[in-house]
Amino acid sequence: MQKFTQNDVTGAGVRPAARVVPGHPSADGAGVKIHRVAGFQSQEFSPFLMIDEIRSENPDDYIAGFPPHPHRGIETLTYMLSGEFEHQDHLGNRGAIAEGGAQWMRAGRGIIHSEMPSQGDVGMHGFQLWINMAAKDKMSKPGWRDIQPDEVRELTLDDRGSLMRMIAGEWQVGGEPHCAPLLDAAAEASVADVRLAPGAEVILPLPAEHSVLVYVYRGALDTGRGVVNRGNLVLFGNGESLQLRAPQGTPEESAGKQQDTGLLVLHGLPLNEPVVHYGPFVMNTREQIEQTLRDYNNGTLTD
Template sequence: MQDFTLRPGARPLLRGVASQASADGAGVKIQRVAGFQSPDFSPFLMLDEIRSDNADDYIAGFPPHPHRGIETLTYMLNGEFEHRDHLGNRGAVSTGGAQWMRAGRGIVHSEMPAAGEGGMHGFQLWINMAAADKMNKPTWRDIQAAEIPELPLDGQGSQIRLIAGRWTIDGEDKSAPLTDAAAEAAVADIRLAEDAEVELPLPAEHSALVFVYRGALVTERGAIPRGNMLLYGAGESLQLRAQDQGAGLLCLHGLPLREPIAHYGPFVMNSREEIEQALRDYNNGTLTD
């Protein structure tokens, strides 16, 4: 095991959660990490990874379906998805871009991939909404690759792409294109060079999670390979160190929502009664009214 000494103030690793093979939509093959009932995940609920060179694994996509009570953030490392919804929104996001959707009271949308060379590699993150906001008006936006700031983290070639929220990089406050996600949710794509080590300041009151999508991350509990979500404890910063092949990471932080969660399919509310109401609203056609 490689030596790793946690610096004073750096967040300790609490545990790792391995992603699980699953399928969603019209049979799209995914790797999923779910934490609906885990306080350590809050305000995040779930992360899906689509990663395949075979179009048969994803081309059927996600035909029209509803949501209520959450926000979704889709981020593409490779490939293209097109979004359409009942509000008339339509837009495509491709390699390096992202899409954000606030379901609020209710939205019906589809997410359909484009078949292209090089396969598909991307993520969808579910973010919980506070109870007081869950019935707000739905909205959506594209964030194209050129809008996402890409900043150096060291002199070795390590970089960070700021997708959502606010970050402190090299002592300076930086904002991503999306700053109004629920619960101050922040998302960044970090690419660490071989054997690189960086330390990122984070708000002490926020939760912190890291998904390893390439290479491996060295921690005080050993090396964690790709396909794992890491959940961190209290502290003022994240200390991240790659193995000799480098690492690709999705780094998440946000304000925990200390509220009950009731989850059924595409709906996330605060009680079973609210879930039943969402089902009634969808079935009688009033979910999106």
């Protein structure tokens, strides 16, 4: 785990890059290959719990998908860059998202759902975020919503092609407030896809009380104290704004030309509550997890 020192802040109120959390290869569902960054026990992550990235041109890596499985106590947000996934759940909800679309699910007291690729041969690149729910909301009614690509607010950041796609929450860009299509996520969680041209920079004002995480999914991020490459997550310290800067040149492996930087930028209000995690269930105590397992085994998880 790479750590940064807390000196040499680049400007008043700018959050310093505090820590880099490396992602690691894993598998989930029916053997889907993923790249995972998890922080279930980290208050620096809260309210976020985990980021899974699916990225492959080989259908064998993802075609088996995620057959029906349960959840309790969390929300999930799925965002696709390429490929297509279809959601179905025990409530009768069904919907598919493709490139640029997102899907939100509140497990609440209990949901059983599946997520299956509906286009098998075009490659897959997407993300699923797990967002914790406050103790008072964990047994709330489950819910689900598709967010189609044309619903996502996209802003141009400069004349070099840098842009920002706001998926969830509230953002301030260029002195103007902007609302994403998903505003009812847990714990004021906000999610955006920021793409920066080589050498480009953007500063985003963010609530000082929020946690801030940035996952690098393409190219690299220049933190001012070191360059963080694709597949890693940066946790930021205290401050009132976030500075994002792409290196001047990140060579592509094959073409030898500069590559842009792709970032998932997350911020949310920390819950400051205990987290007990067991498989697809996230509660606050061991006793609640044990009750959840009993409910699932006796068929009352979704009652």
